[in-house]
Amino acid sequence: MDEKMAFSQRLADALRASGYEPRPSVLEKEFNTRYWGRPVTYQAVTRWLKGEAVPGQDKLQVLAEWLGVEPQYLRFGEAVVGRIRERKTRWEEGFSAEERQLLDAYLRLPMDKRKLLCELMRTFVAAYGEKDRT
Known part of the structure; x- marks a missing residue:
C-alpha cells in the first residue's frame, strides 16, 4: 500500500x-x-x-x-x-536511576544551557575520556 x-x-x-x-x-x-x-x-x-x-x-x-x-x-x-519503543526501552535500561535523573534535569534546561553543557562534556571527554578507560 x-x-x-x-x-x-x-x-x-x-x-x-x-x-x-x-x-x-x-x-x-x-x-x-x-x-x-x-x-x-x-x-x-x-x-x-x-x-x-x-x-x-x-x-x-x-x-x-x-x-x-x-x-x-x-x-x-x-x-x-x-x-x-524497543530502542527506547534498550536506551532507558542502559542507565542507572541516578543517570536518568541527571538526563531528565539536562532536558529541563534551556537550549543555550544544554549547548554549553555539551561543549563542556566534549572538552572533558577529549581531555580525559580515553585515559580513564584503561
Missing part, C-alpha cells in the same frame, strides 16, 4: 476510534479548533483522507494529541512505533 494511502487509513481508523466520522467537514472543523497555526482548508483535509497528501509534523502532532495516538503511529504505522 502506498505511504499516503496507509496514512489515510490510519487517520480514518483513529477518527472512528475517537468517535468521529472520517469526513472532511468533521476533520476540518475539529482540527482547526485545536490547531494554533493557519487553519487548514477543506481541500487539504480531503487530500489527507483520500491518501493524496500527508500533513506536516506540526499538524501530525495536533492530530495525534487530539485522537489519542502516537504521532509516529499516525505517520508511519505500528511497525515503526514498535521499533521506536
